Amino acid sequence: xxxxxxxxxxxxxxxxxxLPWLTxxxxxxxxxxxxxxxxxxxDLKAAFAQDVVFLRQAxxxxxxxxxxxxxxxxxxxxxxxxxxxxxxxxxxxPEAMDVVRMxxxxxxxxxLVGLLNQHGPLAVGLTGEDAHTITAVKxxxxxxxxxxDIGRVGEITAIDTGAIEALLADGRIPVVSSIxxxxxDGHIYNVNADTAAAALAAALGAETLMVLTDVEGxxxxxxxxxxxxxxxxxxxxxxxxxxxxxxxVPKMRGCLHAVRNGVNTARVIDGRVQHSILLEIFTDEGIxxxxxxxxxxxxAAEHLPEQAHxxxxxx
Numbered sequence: 432x433x434x435x436x437x438x439x440x441x442x443x444x445x446x447x448x449x450l451p452w453l454t455x456x457x458x459x460x461x462x463x464x465x466x467x468x469x470x471x472x473x474d475l476k477a478a479f480a481q482d483v484v485f486l487r488q489a490x491x492x493x494x495x496x497x498x499x500x501x502x503x504x505x506x507x508x509x510x511x512x513x514x515x516x517x518x519x520x521x522x523x524x525p526e527a528m529d530v531v532r533m534x535x536x537x538x539x540x541x542x543l544v545g546l547l548n549q550h551g552p553l554a555v556g557l558t559g560e561d562a563h564t565i566t567a568v569k570x571x572x573x574x575x576x577x578x579x580d581i582g583r584v585g586e587i588t589a590i591d592t593g594a595i596e597a598l599l600a601d602g603r604i605p606v607v608s609s610i611x612x613x614x615x616d617g618h619i620y621n622v623n624a625d626t627a628a629a630a631l632a633a634a635l636g637a638e639t640l641m642v643l644t645d646v647e648g649x650x651x652x653x654x655x656x657x658x659x660x661x662x663x664x665x666x667x668x669x670x671x672x673x674x675x676x677x678x679x680v681p682k683m684r685g686c687l688h689a690v691r692n693g694v695n696t697a698r699v700i701d702g703r704v705q706h707s708i709l710l711e712i713f714t715d716e717g718i719x720x721x722x723x724x725x726x727x728x729x730x731a732a733e734h735l736p737e738q739a740h741x742x743x744x745x746x
Contacts, residue, residue: 449713456712457490459638460599464628464685465497465543467645469702479643480546482708483604487553492599495547495554495606496631498624499531499539506534517581518572519680523621528583531621532558535608544606555598558608560619562594565627567611567620585611585620587627590634607631629685633692640689641711642682643702648720649675649683662721665690686722697722 463483469475486493503521504514507530515522523531540556547554559565567585571578598605609624625642632640648659649671663671668687675683686697700707700719710718 452713453489456638458492460492460494460632460635461486461712462494462496462628462632462635462637462640463708464625464640464642464682465495465702466500466624466643467702469643470497470499470539471501472703475702475705476542476546478705479702479708480543480549482706483547484550484553485709486712487602487604493604494595494599494631494635494637495543495604496609496624496628497535497539497543497606498609499535502539503531503534506530506538517579518574519678520570520572520581520584520623521621523582523584525583528619528621532610532619535610540606540608547604547606553602554604554606556606556608557594559611559622559627563589563591563612564594564607565590565609565611565622565630566614567622568614569616569618569620583618583620585613585622587611587622587630588614590630592631592634595631595635623681625681625685626688629688629697632689632694632697637689637694638696639712640686640694640697641708642685642697642699643707644679644682644699645701645703646679647701648699648718649679660720662723664723664725666725668722683722690722690724695724 465479469479483493483495507514507527510526510530512524512527512530521527521531536556536558540558544554544556557564565587566589567587570584570586571580573579595605595607607627609622609627611620611622611627613620628642629640647657648661649663651658651660665687668683672680672683672687682699686699689697698711698719698721700711704710704718707718
């Protein structure tokens with residue numbers, strides 16, 4: 432009996448460590464951008480679904496936003512279409528847009544909804560087209576000082592959270608594909624999933640935005656060092672943006688947009704680590720990089736352990 436008690440004690444300690452974070456996040460919206468290796472590795476996909484369902488059962492309101500880069504690339508190859516990127520964004524011809532829409536709404540979203548619903552009747556899939564959730568106009572990125580046409584790539588102009596809020600009120604987990612309806616020309620647009628997740632987090636007044644990546648976080652001096660910046664303010668992040676790799680720019684711009692528009696914290700975490708979402712939200716140490724507003728307002732002291740910062744884990 433004594434041996435059993437001792438072997439179970441670490442489990443109890445883990446649960447108790449999570450209590451302040453459970454209290455703080457109870458009833459709050461958490462927007463999670465699903466991407467990277469977590470989208471293609473079967474074990475990571477299963478762990479991700481478990482994490483999201485755990486958040487829901489623990490009293491949080493998770494919203495999942497996804498793209499589908501690897502799957503889109505594979506399907507474009509099958510159709511004999513070339514994958515091309517400019518300014519970190521996919522060049523999307525009308526033919527490619529048909530593939531993007533098919534893959535995101537018909538393949539990636541369906542699989543993710545299925546994984547989540549193994550744990551109960553929880554997940555509901557929608558795209559930005561549904562109920563005018565995401566509206567966009569054609570995006571023209573600037574490259575070398577010139578405006579460039581990259582096809583059916585959208586710049587978000589409006590978010591309507593009505594459908595998502597209705598699903599959350601019903602206890603469901605919305606799973607949103609990063610496709611937008613046009614504000615002006617009747618087309619459908621491919622929008623960057625990092626950008627879409629940030630826009631939705633801000634519009635929903637989310638407690639936090641979490642972006643899964645294939646790196647440990649934002650590196651302090653890459654490639655000279657692999658030290659990860661554990662915490663930085665919006666202004667500190669803004670100064671770093673010009674020097675970031677193209678793949679990290681949409682992610683970190685999204686984090687910046689979120690914390691400057693009412694989201695309390697934005698986090699970039701390593702999606703290659705199983706249960707990284709739970710480690711980030713419910714442990715004192717946290718993992719990855721956390722972005723906070725320049726003047727964060729600390730929550731009530733009784734909600735947090737003494738050793739922890741107001742914004743999250745003890746970093």
